[in-house]
Amino acid sequence: MSIMEKKVIDVVEIEKNKKDPSLRSMGALDITLMGVGAIVGSGILVLTGVVAATTSGPAVIFSFLLAAFVCGLVGLCYAEVAATIPISGSAYIYTYASMGKLVGYLTGWLLTGVYMTCVAAVASGWTGYLSNLLNGVGIIIPEALTKVPADGGVANLPGAIAILLVTIMLSQGTKESKKFNNAMVGIKIFVILLFCVVAAFYIKPSNWTPFAPFGIKGVLTGASTAFFAFIGFDILATSVEDVKNPQKDLPRGMVATLIVCAILYVVVSLIMTGVLKYTELNVPEAMSLVLESVGQHGVAGVVSLGAVIGLLAVLFALCYAVSRVVMSMSRDGLLPTNLSKLSSKDSPNVIIWGNGILCALITAFFDIHILVNISNSGMLIIYMLVCASVIILRKLYPNIERSFKTPLVPFIPILSILILLFLFVRLPFVAFIPLVAWLVIGLITFFLYANKNSNKKHSCNK
Numbered sequence: 001m002s003i004m005e006k007k008v009i010d011v012v013e014i015e016k017n018k019k020d021p022s023l024r025s026m027g028a029l030d031i032t033l034m035g036v037g038a039i040v041g042s043g044i045l046v047l048t049g050v051v052a053a054t055t056s057g058p059a060v061i062f063s064f065l066l067a068a069f070v071c072g073l074v075g076l077c078y079a080e081v082a083a084t085i086p087i088s089g090s091a092y093i094y095t096y097a098s099m100g101k102l103v104g105y106l107t108g109w110l111l112t113g114v115y116m117t118c119v120a121a122v123a124s125g126w127t128g129y130l131s132n133l134l135n136g137v138g139i140i141i142p143e144a145l146t147k148v149p150a151d152g153g154v155a156n157l158p159g160a161i162a163i164l165l166v167t168i169m170l171s172q173g174t175k176e177s178k179k180f181n182n183a184m185v186g187i188k189i190f191v192i193l194l195f196c197v198v199a200a201f202y203i204k205p206s207n208w209t210p211f212a213p214f215g216i217k218g219v220l221t222g223a224s225t226a227f228f229a230f231i232g233f234d235i236l237a238t239s240v241e242d243v244k245n246p247q248k249d250l251p252r253g254m255v256a257t258l259i260v261c262a263i264l265y266v267v268v269s270l271i272m273t274g275v276l277k278y279t280e281l282n283v284p285e286a287m288s289l290v291l292e293s294v295g296q297h298g299v300a301g302v303v304s305l306g307a308v309i310g311l312l313a314v315l316f317a318l319c320y321a322v323s324r325v326v327m328s329m330s331r332d333g334l335l336p337t338n339l340s341k342l343s344s345k346d347s348p349n350v351i352i353w354g355n356g357i358l359c360a361l362i363t364a365f366f367d368i369h370i371l372v373n374i375s376n377s378g379m380l381i382i383y384m385l386v387c388a389s390v391i392i393l394r395k396l397y398p399n400i401e402r403s404f405k406t407p408l409v410p411f412i413p414i415l416s417i418l419i420l421l422f423l424f425v426r427l428p429f430v431a432f433i434p435l436v437a438w439l440v441i442g443l444i445t446f447f448l449y450a451n452k453n454s455n456k457k458h459s460c461n462k
Contacts, residue, residue: 003102003451007093009085009397026243031253033185034317035236039229039261044192044268047229049286056222058273059212061266063222064229068262071230073416074383075258076406077390079251083404089328090234091382098392105450107385108329109442114378115322116355119315120362121375123159126311128285130158133304136297150367160360166315167356173347188310191303192264195287196271202294203274224423227376235321251404323351334450377431380424387413
C-alpha cells in the first residue's frame with residue numbers, strides 16, 4: 001500500500017457513531033477539568049520554579065503568556081479538526097486524513113512518545129512533593145529510592161508506584177475514573193489558591209530585580225520550555241469519543257482550559273518569584289519550598305499533600321491520552337489490533353497496563369530535565385502538523401460540515417507554524433538527539449509492520 005494514502009473522512013463519519021451514546025459521559029465541564037488537571041499540575045506544581053531559575057527569572061510570566069498565546073492560536077486549529085473529525089487519536093487522525101499514512105503514523109508515534117515522557121517527568125515531580133510531605137511528619141525515604149541513577153540514586157521508586165496507581169484507576173473505565181479525576185483536580189485548585197492567599201503576604205518586590213536577568217533570549221527559551229506546561233490541551237482532543245457533544249463541548253473546553261491556566265500561571269509565578277529569589281527555585285517542589293522559606297510549614301504540608309493528590313490527576317490525563325492514541329492506531333491496523341480490544345468496562349486495558357509499566361520504568365531510571373526537553377521538541381512538531389492539517393483539510397473537503405471554524409484561514413495556521421518553528425529552533429540541542437532516535441525507530445516499525453498491516457478500507461489516494 002502507498003505510504004501517501006489518506007484516511008477517508010467518510011469512514012471517520014461512520015466510526016464516530018460506533019460508540020454507544022450512553023457511554024459518552026464527558027461534558028464541557030469534565031473536559032475543562034481534565035485540561036486544567038493536566039496543564040496546571042505539570043506546570044505550576046513542577047515546572048514553574050525550574051523555568052524561572054534556569055531560563056527566565058521573574059520574567060517567567062512572559063514565557064508562560066507567550067506559550068499560552070501560541071497555544072491559543074494552535075487551539076483554534078485543534079478545535080476545528082477535532083470537531084470535524086470527532087474520534088480518538090488527536091493529531092494522529094488529523095495528519096493521517098490530511099497528509100497520508102506515513103506522516104500520520106509518525107505523528108501518532110511521536111505523540112505517544114511525548115505523552116509517555118510527560119508522564120515520567122510529572123511523576124518525578126510527584127516524588128519531590130511526596131518526600132517533602134513525609135519529611136514533615138518524620139518519615140524519611142532513602143534518597144537512593146527517590147533519585148534516578150543520573151542523580152546518584154538507584155531508582156525513583158515513589159514516582160513509578162504513582163503511575164501504577166493511576167493505571168489501576170484508568171483500568172476501571174472512563175465513567176468511574178473521571179469521578180476520581182474531577183475530585184483530584186478540585187483538591188489541586190484548592191491548594192494552589194491556598195498558596196496564593198498565604199504566600200502573597202510575604203512578597204518582597206526586591207526579589208523581582210532584575211526582572212529579566214536572562215534578557216529576551218531567556219524569555220523566549222523559557223517559552224519553548226513552558227510548552228510542556230500546556231501540553232494538556234492536546235489531551236482534550238484525544239477524549240473526543242467520550243464527549244457527549246464533541247462539536248460544541250470540545251471547543252468550549254479547550255478555550256476555557258487555556259484561559260483558566262494562563263491566569264493561574266501568571267499569578268503563581270509572580271508570587272513565587274516575589275517571595276523567594278528566582279535562583280533558589282530550581283526544584284520540582286518549588287511551591288512547598290517557597291512556603292517553608294517564610295516559616296509556613298503547616299501550609300507547606302497542606303500544599304504538599306494537595307500536590308501529591310493533584311499530580312495524580314496529571315498522570316491520569318496523560319496516561320488516558322496515550323491509551324486513546326494507541327487504540328486509534330491499533331484500530332487502523334498500524335499497531336497490533338488486539339491492543340484496541342476493550343474490557344467489560346469499556347477501557348483498552350492492554351494498552352493502559354502496557355503504558356503504565358513502561359512509563360513506570362522510564363520514571364524510575366531517567367532524568368526529568370532530559371524528559372522535559374524531549375516532550376517539548378516533539379510537541380512543537382505535532383502542533384505544526386495540526387495547524388497544517390487545517391489548511392489541507394479545507395482544500396480536500398471544502399463541503400464537509402464544520403461546527404467550528406478556525407478564523408482567518410490560512411493566516412492563523414501559517415502564523416502559528418512560523419511561531420512554533422521559531423520556538424522549536426531555540427530549544428537546547430540535547431532535546432533533538434533522543435527525538436531523532438525515537439523517529440528513526442518509528443520509521444523502522446512503520447516499514448516492518450504498520451505499512452503492511454494497515455486497514456485498506458480506511459485509506460484512499462485522494
